[in-house]
Amino acid sequence: MIIYGTNGSLVRTVGAEPELACPACTTPRAMRLSVFSRYLHVYWIPLLPYTKPAVAQCTRCGGAWEASELPPGAGEVQQALRRLKKETRAPWWQWSGLAVLGAGLGWGLLANNQDERDTAAYVAAPQVGDVYTIRSADSTGHAQYSLLKVVGAQGNGVELVANEYVTDDAHPLQQLNFPERYAQESFPLTNLDLRIMLNKGELTDVDRLGQ
Numbered sequence: 001m002i003i004y005g006t007n008g009s010l011v012r013t014v015g016a017e018p019e020l021a022c023p024a025c026t027t028p029r030a031m032r033l034s035v036f037s038r039y040l041h042v043y044w045i046p047l048l049p050y051t052k053p054a055v056a057q058c059t060r061c062g063g064a065w066e067a068s069e070l071p072p073g074a075g076e077v078q079q080a081l082r083r084l085k086k087e088t089r090a091p092w093w094q095w096s097g098l099a100v101l102g103a104g105l106g107w108g109l110l111a112n113n114q115d116e117r118d119t120a121a122y123v124a125a126p127q128v129g130d131v132y133t134i135r136s137a138d139s140t141g142h143a144q145y146s147l148l149k150v151v152g153a154q155g156n157g158v159e160l161v162a163n164e165y166v167t168d169d170a171h172p173l174q175q176l177n178f179p180e181r182y183a184q185e186s187f188p189l190t191n192l193d194l195r196i197m198l199n200k201g202e203l204t205d206v207d208r209l210g211q
């Protein structure tokens, strides 16, 4: 369950200019104008502001009006209220949830892009010690993952040993990358083979661990 709702905060209050009189009790200089900002929150973290109610209040008789509720003849109060509302911005912290979300999304995209670039670069120039994550499907079509380790790299190809275990974990390195889990005998693949596997999504990741 996601807990969300709205909340508001007072952004600005001004004691009014001398010419503003209360529409109810006509006391001069008694009007106080305030602008609030309402914002959406998720788990009480402000997400974004969405409206700015402005209120005129008489400090003498206690009467209070929003701009649209002011009686006819209170045009000056209404104008002052609208002007103040226009000049007032929602406080920056009411955007903090959206800012955090945006930053997180941006970072995720960058990290993902970087990882894809690394994988392509590593496949193009293999080194001994590289470990490839290989995806295949079992008889029911579920993805399975295993590892291939580069034990020789020269010219147009690599020499690989296959891990003898599979897992449904898409990042099987922690689970499978132990020397005793690899086959004794190696087999060759060309760099073109590797590139084709990468393009087909059979080779999903490269970890360059060194020798």
Ligand SMILES: [Zn+2]
Binding pocket: 022, 023, 024, 025, 026, 027, 030, 058, 059, 060, 061, 062, 063
């Ligand atoms: Zn009044």
